[in-house]
Amino acid sequence: MSQCEVTYGFFTMSACQEPAVATCPECHKEICALHWSEAQGRCLACAANELTPENASALSQGADNYNGFGMKQLYYSHDWYQNHRKHGSYSGMFSDADYAAFDQPLTEDSDADGDDYQYRDIYDS
Amino acid sequence: MISSPLPQFTSLYAAFDRFPLPKGATTHIRQMAATLFNYCGDGLLYVAGDHDMPTLEQEQLRDASVTLLRSPVVSDSNNVLAKAMAYSEQLASVLQQRGQGLHIAHFRDPWAGVPLVDFKQQHPELALVYEVNALPSIELPMHIALPPTTIAAIKQWEQRCLDGADVIITPSKLTQAKLRLLTNTPVHYLPNGADVITDQQLEAKQAAVNAEPPRLIYFGGAQRWQGLNHLLHAMVIINQQLPVQLDLCLSLDNRQARQVKQHIRQLNLEHVVKVYFGLSQAELRPKIMQATASIAPLIACQRNMQQGCCPLKIIESMACATAVIAADLPVVHELLQAPQHGLLVPPSRPSELARACIRLLTQPELAQQMGRNGLAHIKQHFQWPAINQQLRHHYQHLLPQHSSLKRTHNECLASEPI
Numbered sequence: 421m422s423q424c425e426v427t428y429g430f431f432t433m434s435a436c437q438e439p440a441v442a443t444c445p446e447c448h449k450e451i452c453a454l455h456w457s458e459a460q461g462r463c464l465a466c467a468a469n470e471l472t473p474e475n476a477s478a479l480s481q482g483a484d485n486y487n488g489f490g491m492k493q494l495y496y497s498h499d500w501y502q503n504h505r506k507h508g509s510y511s512g513m514f515s516d517a518d519y520a521a522f523d524q525p526l527t528e529d530s531d532a533d534g535d536d537y538q539y540r541d542i543y544d545s
Numbered sequence: 546m547i548s549s550p551l552p553q554f555t556s557l558y559a560a561f562d563r564f565p566l567p568k569g570a571t572t573h574i575r576q577m578a579a580t581l582f583n584y585c586g587d588g589l590l591y592v593a594g595d596h597d598m599p600t601l602e603q604e605q606l607r608d609a610s611v612t613l614l615r616s617p618v619v620s621d622s623n624n625v626l627a628k629a630m631a632y633s634e635q636l637a638s639v640l641q642q643r644g645q646g647l648h649i650a651h652f653r654d655p656w657a658g659v660p661l662v663d664f665k666q667q668h669p670e671l672a673l674v675y676e677v678n679a680l681p682s683i684e685l686p687m688h689i690a691l692p693p694t695t696i697a698a699i700k701q702w703e704q705r706c707l708d709g710a711d712v713i714i715t716p717s718k719l720t721q722a723k724l725r726l727l728t729n730t731p732v733h734y735l736p737n738g739a740d741v742i743t744d745q746q747l748e749a750k751q752a753a754v755n756a757e758p759p760r761l762i763y764f765g766g767a768q769r770w771q772g773l774n775h776l777l778h779a780m781v782i783i784n785q786q787l788p789v790q791l792d793l794c795l796s797l798d799n800r801q802a803r804q805v806k807q808h809i810r811q812l813n814l815e816h817v818v819k820v821y822f823g824l825s826q827a828e829l830r831p832k833i834m835q836a837t838a839s840i841a842p843l844i845a846c847q848r849n850m851q852q853g854c855c856p857l858k859i860i861e862s863m864a865c866a867t868a869v870i871a872a873d874l875p876v877v878h879e880l881l882q883a884p885q886h887g888l889l890v891p892p893s894r895p896s897e898l899a900r901a902c903i904r905l906l907t908q909p910e911l912a913q914q915m916g917r918n919g920l921a922h923i924k925q926h927f928q929w930p931a932i933n934q935q936l937r938h939h940y941q942h943l944l945p946q947h948s949s950l951k952r953t954h955n956e957c958l959a960s961e962p963i
Contacts (some may be wrong), residue, residue: 426599434849465599510633510659514626518695522626 426463449529551601551643552612556585557650557658561632564592564615564708567823568796569765569857573716573737574653577676580933581651582609584940589643591636591657593628614639616803625685629656636660649673649704649944651905653678655699658706665709672943675710675730677720683852687769704728707903711943714936714942719853719878735936736879737855738929739864741885741920747866750834759906762867764829765794765858767801770814770849772872773843777808777818778895779842783902784817791818792832798822833841833865837912838887838905845892856880860927863919868912876952880927886919 424436444463448457457467466467558578565571574592582588587610590669594600602613616632640647644664651674652658658675665671682700685691691699707713707728712733715721724732733820742750761780761851767773776791783789793812795802800823824832833839839862843849849872859880862869869887871877883889888901905912 509628510637514630514695514698515658517692518698519624519626521691521695522624522689525692 422450424455425449426455426465516537551589551614551639552587552603552610553643554587554589554612555646555648556581556588557591557635557644557647557661558588558652559583559591559650559661560631561593561656562653563595563598564590564665566796567825567829569737572826572857574679575938576933577651579606579609579613580936581649581940582606582611583590584937585609585649585944587611589639591639593615593632627848628752632656633660636899637663640664644668647672649940650800651676652706655681655702655706655849658709659702661707664703665760673710673712674939674943675706675713677707677724678714679714679848679854684848687846687848700806715853715938716855717853717876719851719876721853723851723853733939735932735939736927737857737860737934738927739857739860739922739923740929741864742830742866746834747917747920750866756898758790759909760790760792760795760832760836761838761840761906762792762832763842763858763904764792764833764861765838765856766772766796766870767799767805767819769801770844770846772893773805775844775893775895775898776809776840776842777805777812777814779899780814781900782896782899783906784814785897786903787906789817789902789906792821792836793818794821794824794829794832796823817922821896830861830865833862833867836867838868838870838902839865840898841869841877842890842898842900843873843874843877845872849876857884860923863916864923866913866916866920868905868915869919870898870905875954881919882923885915887915887923 422440424438424440424494426436436452436455438454440450441453442451442456443449443467444451446466449463451463455464457464460467467500557582558574560570560574561573562570566572574590578588578590582590583606586608590611590613592613592615598615599613600615604611604613618636633656636657640660643663647664647668648670649672650661653676658673661671661673665673680703682696682703685699686696705725707724707730710730712722713728713732715724715732716734716736718734721732721734735765761783763773763776765771773793780789780791793805795805798858802820805819809815809820821832823930829843837944839858841856841859841862843854843856848854854876856871859869859871863881863886869881869883871887871888871889872892874892879887881887888905888963890897890901905915
């Protein structure tokens with residue numbers, strides 16, 4: 421019997437490895453009952469992706485149809501990142517110039533792409 | 546699991562870090578959060594994630610029910626401020642929707658702190674603990690050329706958190722002194738900790754035939770403030786004097802690490818330096834134990850000299866009974882004494898660093914003695930259970946009426962993080 425391939429566990433992440441009951445048609449992973457959405461016929465992670473707001477205006481309207489909790493807040497889309505600074509409760513805290521400053525090349529960056537610049541690199545101790 | 550709504554929670558630990566990752570911040574978060582959750586009996590761990598990590602999970606941590614919420618990160622957006630604001634917005638939303646039962650929140654950065662300080666204005670009984678490991682207004686400008694107005698805006702966020710928290714904890718006495726100049730909120734010193742090696746492991750380490758060639762080790766990040774380039778220049782000098790191997794164990798294969806690898810090639814050190822990425826603790830600790838000395842070549846930059854830090858690499862090396870060769874900085878003095886536990890060298894001086902390395906490489910008995918002394922020092926001052934107990938005292942002071950106080954002392958000890 422195949423095992424669930426969902427990565428799981430937050431103090432130490434590892435494969436779930438419970439007996440799989442289905443294969444997700446979207447991510448093609450073997451999925452156990454715990455991580456399977458019977459109603460949607462796909463794994464929970466892929467099912468949750470459906471809850472992504474289509475655009476920033478949907479977010480600003482505040483629709484919340486997921487068990488009383490705003491799951492939309494958990495799955496911000498790329499559009500949301502581009503637009504949220506005009507909608508959020510902290511939108512006035514930083515100016516467009518502040519955001520633009522963070523689009524500048526890194527001080528020490530000798531690579532043109534800088535593709536893996538992460539906040540976590542900053543907060544390493 | 547994500548099929549169920551986010552439950553109510555009485556405690557919250559918030560960190561704008563991807564979690565877990567093979568790095569010191571993860572170790573710190575794991576210890577602190579587990580202590581908080583076991584004290585309160587339940588909790589929400591709110592961290593950053595990415596597309597490879599589940600967004601919402603629930604687990605039982607010993608006798609505490611813990612929920613993990615990861616704020617997702619869009620990989621094609623590299624704007625750190627946008628990510629930080631997304632993290633803040635989501636936390637504000639979570640607090641409004643599920644934070645009514647929140648008693649205590651522990652946060653690591655202003656991106657979580659400001660939403661919590663705002664929430665506390667509506668819920669003044671909420672206790673806030675601000676754990677200051679770093680100040681973005683100091684560390685961000687080391688990566689990005691930010692205008693003064695932007696740095697001032699970030700400082701304003703930091704100040705709101707410093708003034709809005711009930712208590713501040715910091716792992717560096719240098720940081721403690723700086724923060725006391727900035728706020729009237731009580732600031733307590735709570736250093737990083739480590740798990741010490743067993744007596745059996747110590748015996749095995751001492752009985753082992755010295756590795757050939759002898760090893761040095763560096764482990765941690767590759768940011769400029771770590772001073773890795775100076776270590777590589779020192780390796781050139783050492784390699785001219787005697788055979789040696791440097792195990793370079795880096796957290797991630799990222800932009801900064803690529804620059805280090807390029808530097809290794811430029812210096813023709815490929816045969817001397819072995820680079821590893823993302824080692825687990827189980828993989829890393831044998832390498833630390835096998836090394837003659839562990840190097841912490843920190844530079845004398847604003848981050849290390851004014852902000853302060855508590856390098857886990859020094860504490861964990863000493864916990865493995867390995868001698869430390871470190872830059873002679875005040876933050877290092879907080880953790881080790883030379884020459885009892887290792888050697889201190891002027892920062893950014895590769896020739897001095899090389900001389901210290903050669904001294905220990907050619908006197909392995911001296912290095913072993915320093916290692917044993919360092920282990921004893923860690924046992925006395927820096928073991929995680931003792932550090933976590935101090936943290937628990939802070940929680941008890943803030944939340945004396947909490948029901949968890951009904952638990953016996955032994956029950957609390959039994960639920961200490963692994």
